[in-house]
Amino acid sequence: MKKFNFDLRHLKALIAVIDTGSFSAAAEQLSQTQSAVSQLISSIENNLNTQLLDRSKRPIRPTLAGHELYEFGSKFITESKRAEERIHALDNHQIMRLRIGMIDSLVGVIGLDLFQFLEPKVNHVSLSTGLAPSLLEKLKLGDLDIILTMNHLEPLRNITITPILTEKYLAITPKSWPEQSIKSLCNNQNYISYTSSSPTGSQTLDWFKWRKLNPTTRFESSRADTVLELIDAGLGWTLATPVFLAHNMALLDNIRVMPLPEPGLSRSLAIATRGHELESFSLLLADEMKSTIANKFDGFLTESWKLL
Numbered sequence: 001m002k003k004f005n006f007d008l009r010h011l012k013a014l015i016a017v018i019d020t021g022s023f024s025a026a027a028e029q030l031s032q033t034q035s036a037v038s039q040l041i042s043s044i045e046n047n048l049n050t051q052l053l054d055r056s057k058r059p060i061r062p063t064l065a066g067h068e069l070y071e072f073g074s075k076f077i078t079e080s081k082r083a084e085e086r087i088h089a090l091d092n093h094q095i096m097r098l099r100i101g102m103i104d105s106l107v108g109v110i111g112l113d114l115f116q117f118l119e120p121k122v123n124h125v126s127l128s129t130g131l132a133p134s135l136l137e138k139l140k141l142g143d144l145d146i147i148l149t150m151n152h153l154e155p156l157r158n159i160t161i162t163p164i165l166t167e168k169y170l171a172i173t174p175k176s177w178p179e180q181s182i183k184s185l186c187n188n189q190n191y192i193s194y195t196s197s198s199p200t201g202s203q204t205l206d207w208f209k210w211r212k213l214n215p216t217t218r219f220e221s222s223r224a225d226t227v228l229e230l231i232d233a234g235l236g237w238t239l240a241t242p243v244f245l246a247h248n249m250a251l252l253d254n255i256r257v258m259p260l261p262e263p264g265l266s267r268s269l270a271i272a273t274r275g276h277e278l279e280s281f282s283l284l285l286a287d288e289m290k291s292t293i294a295n296k297f298d299g300f301l302t303e304s305w306k307l308l
Contacts, residue, residue, distance in 0.1 A: 010072035013040035021059020063295040099148035101135040151270035162271040169265040171258040173237040190236035191215035
């Protein structure tokens with residue numbers, strides 16, 4: 001099969017002739033001579049071995065092949081302009097469009113802060129939320145450009161991980177309850193679990209199994225704010241991290257926070273991108289999000305949150 005041997009100049013010339021209906025008008029539009037435009041059209045016709053313009057008519061009209069290449073060329077030039085804009089924007093530390101995903105447990109804590117951080121840096125932001133596995137799949141498929149997620153993943157080909165922070169899980173109980181050991185809580189109180197289909201739910205339930213503990217799960221929810229409200233109402237206890245607590249800081253006065261027995265349990269939050277795309281931006285975003293989360297807890301839980 002013969003290879004195409006033309007570039008944007010040829011496509012622009014063809015489109016200009018079809019749009020204006022003449023070589024002279026196209027030459028004026030492109031700031032070229034009529035002879036140069038004619039040579040570009042002849043070159044592309046010779047290369048494709050087909051006639052693209054019906055020169056017998058006035059205004060000049062495209063042949064069927066010319067119309068097909070006109071449609072393709074118009075789309076190609078539009079995309080090339082977008083690519084050029086994105087490249088220039090990146091050179092100026094400005095991103096034209098960013099499709100970002102965030103796990104549900106982070107949305108209520110840093111969602112607004114994220115938009116405020118991105119506003120001067122990105123022309124258009126699209127935010128998707130959900131569980132870590134579904135966001136990762138969208139990232140791999142190219143439906144998302146970057147995700148803020150739990151770093152519980154095994155190394156994946158062409159996925160780059162930029163750490164944000166590591167935080168400890170804590171036992172969270174109503175303050176009205178007497179202080180108890182984890183074993184006593186498992187044996188005597190209702191446990192509020194995160195849904196087992198979520199990474200947080202499976203991680204915490206696995207920790208109980210590893211410790212040979214069997215909490216009585218009475219309630220199960222995928223929402224951190226719901227779990228906190230149930231604890232505030234005295235309906236149970238849970239394992240959670242400071243980021244989960246940040247969903248409702250007003251409840252901190254009504255709950256008791258206890259460290260887990262060593263070696264305890266922790267989770268890591270990270271930014272994931274494809275390959276080395278947005279690598280420098282990911283480092284910048286990771287620093288900003290870590291600082292944002294830390295500021296929300298300034299003066300709270302400083303002893304319990306040693307790994308921030």
